[in-house]
Amino acid sequence: MKQTQLTAELISTELLVTTVQELSLARNIDAVMKIVRTVARKLTGADGATFVLRDGDLCFYADEDAISPLWKGSRFPMETCISGWAMLNKQPAVIEDIYQDDRIPVDAYRPTFVKSLVTVPIRTIDPIGAIGNYWAKHRKPAPQQVALLQALADITAVSIENIGVRDKLKEKLKERNKMLNQLKVQQKQLQEFTQIIAHNIRAPLSNLLILNDLIRQTEAINDKMLYLEKQQPVIDFLHETFEELVSATQVKADFSVEKDHIELEKVTNKAINLLHGEILKANAHITQDFSKATTAYFPSKYIDSILFNLLSNALKYRSLDRDLQINIKSYKKSGWVYLEISDNGLGIDIQKHGDKLFKLHKTFHKHPEAKGFGLFITKTQIEAMGGYIKVKSKPEKGAKFTVKLSQEKTL
Amino acid sequence: MNQVQNICLVDDDDLFHFITKKVIERTDLVKNIKVFYNGREAIHFLESALSLMEELPDVILLDLNMPVMDGWEFLEEFISLKPKLGKKISIYIVSSSNDPADIMKAKSISEVTDFVIKPVTEAKFVEMIQGLLSGSGKE
Known part of the structure; x- marks a missing residue:
C-alpha cells in the first residue's frame, strides 16, 4: 500500500x-x-x-x-x-x-x-x-x-x-517598430530639408551678400541703383521659397489630416479650371476616364494640390514640337484606387534622374519656372496617406505618373 | 605673372554670373571672363578650343547643381578630355552645398583644386587666385 x-x-x-x-x-x-x-x-x-x-x-x-x-x-x-x-x-x-x-x-x-x-x-x-x-x-x-x-x-x-x-x-515591439519606421522616414525628410536649406537658401543668400558688398563698395550712384534692382528678384525668390518650405513642412506635420469623399471627375475639373489659361496657351487636349473608379477617400485639399501640380507639370514641360495631349484615368487594383496622368511632353531621363525626381528643388529642365517644389509636395501628400507616386518617362516621349491614391474598402 | 588670362564661370544662375564678374573685375586679377550655364556648354567650348591657348581658361569656377549637365558629370567629361587640352586648367568647385559628402567627393578628384562654398567674396577670390599664382594650388 x-x-x-x-x-x-x-x-x-x-x-x-x-x-x-x-x-x-x-x-x-x-x-x-x-x-x-x-x-x-x-x-x-x-x-x-x-x-x-x-x-x-x-x-x-x-x-x-x-x-x-x-x-x-x-x-x-x-x-x-x-x-x-x-x-x-x-x-x-x-x-x-x-x-x-x-x-x-x-x-x-x-x-x-x-x-x-x-x-x-x-x-x-x-x-x-x-x-x-x-x-x-x-x-x-x-x-x-x-x-x-x-x-x-x-x-x-x-x-x-x-x-x-x-x-x-x-504589442509594444510592434508599436516601437512602427514608430521607428516613422522616425526613419522623418529623418530622411529632415536630411532633405537640410539639403534644401543648403542649396536653395544659401545660393540666393550669398548673391544678396555679394550685392550688398558691391553696393557699399561702389561710389557710382548708377551702379548702386543697378545692384539694388538686382536684389529685388532674389528677395522675392527667397520669400517664395520660404513660403513653400513652410507649406511643405505643414504636410509633414499633418499626418492625421481628415479624409473626404472625393468625386474624381469633379476635383479634376476643378484643377483644369484653375489652369484654364495655361491650357489654352498650350493648346492642350485633355481626356478623362474615371469609369473604373469614380470616387476616392482622400483629403480634399491634398487631391486638389496633387492634381494641380501634376497637370501644371505636364503643361510646363510640354514639347513645343507637338500639341500637348494629357490623358487622365482612374482604376482599381488590389483594393486601391489608382490615378494615372500621362502626357506627350518633354519627358525625363529616368535612368539618370529617377531618384532625384521628387526631391525638393531638383529640376531637370532649363526652365524659368522650374522650382521643383510641386512634385516634392505631391509625393509627400500621397505618402502621408499611405500611397505612392511612380513615374515612367523617356526624353521626348512624355511622362506617365501613376498615383496609388486611396484604399477602396474605406469608401 | 600677376594676372590670370582666362577664367570660366560654369553656373546656371544668371545673377551669380553678374555679381561674380563684378567681384572679379574689382580684383583686377583676371583678363577675360567667360560664362556658361551648364556643364554641356562648357565642355562644348573646351572641345572647340582644344589647342587654342589664348582661348582656353586657366581657371574654371564650377557649380555642382545644374540642369542638362551638372558639375560632377562635367568633371567626368573633363577628365577624358584632359589629355587633349593644351593648357593646365585649375578647377574650383563653387557651390552653395556644404554637404560633407559633396566635399569629400570633390577632394577625391585630383582635377579639382579646391571646394569653395558660396558666396565668392572679393577676399575669397583674391586668396584663391593668389594661391594659384604662387603655385601652391593642388595639381
Whole structure:
C-alpha cells in the first residue's frame, strides 16, 4: 500500500515536471487550457477536470476533459458556483458529497456524473480562474491530491501571466517598430530639408551678400541703383521659397489630416479650371476616364494640390514640337484606387534622374519656372496617406505618373 | 605673372554670373571672363578650343547643381578630355552645398583644386587666385 502510494506520487511529480516544460512552450491561453485540463484529470485520477476562467462577475467554464459532458462554454455567477467560491476565498474547495454541501448549486450538478470534487484557484493572490476535479463516486480527495492540483494551478497561473507579458511585449515591439519606421522616414525628410536649406537658401543668400558688398563698395550712384534692382528678384525668390518650405513642412506635420469623399471627375475639373489659361496657351487636349473608379477617400485639399501640380507639370514641360495631349484615368487594383496622368511632353531621363525626381528643388529642365517644389509636395501628400507616386518617362516621349491614391474598402 | 588670362564661370544662375564678374573685375586679377550655364556648354567650348591657348581658361569656377549637365558629370567629361587640352586648367568647385559628402567627393578628384562654398567674396577670390599664382594650388 505504502509502495503504491509512493509510486503514484512519483508518477504525479514526473507528470508535473513534464507539464511545466510543455506549458513553457505554450504561446496562447488555448494551448495552456488544453495542456492543463488533460493533466489535471490524470494527475489525480479524477473522472473529469474543468478549466474555469474568471470573466468579471462570472465563472466561464472554458474547457474540460471528462467521462461525460460537464459545463463547457457555460457561465455562472461567481457567488453561486464552487469555482467562484474558490476564487473569491482564494483557497481550494474540497467536497466529498456535493449534495451535502450548501456551496453547491445542486440543480447544475444533477444532470452530471459528479458526486465529489476539488476545485483550486489559479493564482492565489487575485485569482484569474480555477481548476476543478470531479469524481463519479463518493470519495474524500486526499490532501496530496489537493496539493498536486494546487501546484498545477500555480504553474498555470505563471504560464498565463507569461503569455500576457509576452503578448504585451509583442504589442509594444510592434508599436516601437512602427514608430521607428516613422522616425526613419522623418529623418530622411529632415536630411532633405537640410539639403534644401543648403542649396536653395544659401545660393540666393550669398548673391544678396555679394550685392550688398558691391553696393557699399561702389561710389557710382548708377551702379548702386543697378545692384539694388538686382536684389529685388532674389528677395522675392527667397520669400517664395520660404513660403513653400513652410507649406511643405505643414504636410509633414499633418499626418492625421481628415479624409473626404472625393468625386474624381469633379476635383479634376476643378484643377483644369484653375489652369484654364495655361491650357489654352498650350493648346492642350485633355481626356478623362474615371469609369473604373469614380470616387476616392482622400483629403480634399491634398487631391486638389496633387492634381494641380501634376497637370501644371505636364503643361510646363510640354514639347513645343507637338500639341500637348494629357490623358487622365482612374482604376482599381488590389483594393486601391489608382490615378494615372500621362502626357506627350518633354519627358525625363529616368535612368539618370529617377531618384532625384521628387526631391525638393531638383529640376531637370532649363526652365524659368522650374522650382521643383510641386512634385516634392505631391509625393509627400500621397505618402502621408499611405500611397505612392511612380513615374515612367523617356526624353521626348512624355511622362506617365501613376498615383496609388486611396484604399477602396474605406469608401 | 600677376594676372590670370582666362577664367570660366560654369553656373546656371544668371545673377551669380553678374555679381561674380563684378567681384572679379574689382580684383583686377583676371583678363577675360567667360560664362556658361551648364556643364554641356562648357565642355562644348573646351572641345572647340582644344589647342587654342589664348582661348582656353586657366581657371574654371564650377557649380555642382545644374540642369542638362551638372558639375560632377562635367568633371567626368573633363577628365577624358584632359589629355587633349593644351593648357593646365585649375578647377574650383563653387557651390552653395556644404554637404560633407559633396566635399569629400570633390577632394577625391585630383582635377579639382579646391571646394569653395558660396558666396565668392572679393577676399575669397583674391586668396584663391593668389594661391594659384604662387603655385601652391593642388595639381
